[in-house]
Amino acid sequence: MADFVRVASLSDLPAGSAKTVEVGGTAIALFNVGGQVHATTNTCPHRGGPLGEGVLGGDVVVCPWHAFEFEVTSGRCLNNPNLQIPCFPVKVEGQDILVQV
């Protein structure tokens, strides 16, 4: 199993915001849902839109390309039950956000 890798500082990801980071060449989307950090793939399974650039409302991110909605806590797509995005384990240590990809 891969190690947790530091990807960002909590100060770069205020509550309600999203951000894209890279881990070993893989783009990961980070979301701060009310102080709880979640990580998913950055790549929308519809046509590859950048989910980390989407708008976060509660625990749902809206893909900036065609507005599909994904629950960042579970990876579930609210528009199409056949679409699911991978979620990754997250740890917060002090100000450091660590993700295991």
Ligand code: FES
């Ligand atoms: S690429 Fe995300 S909804 Fe189409």
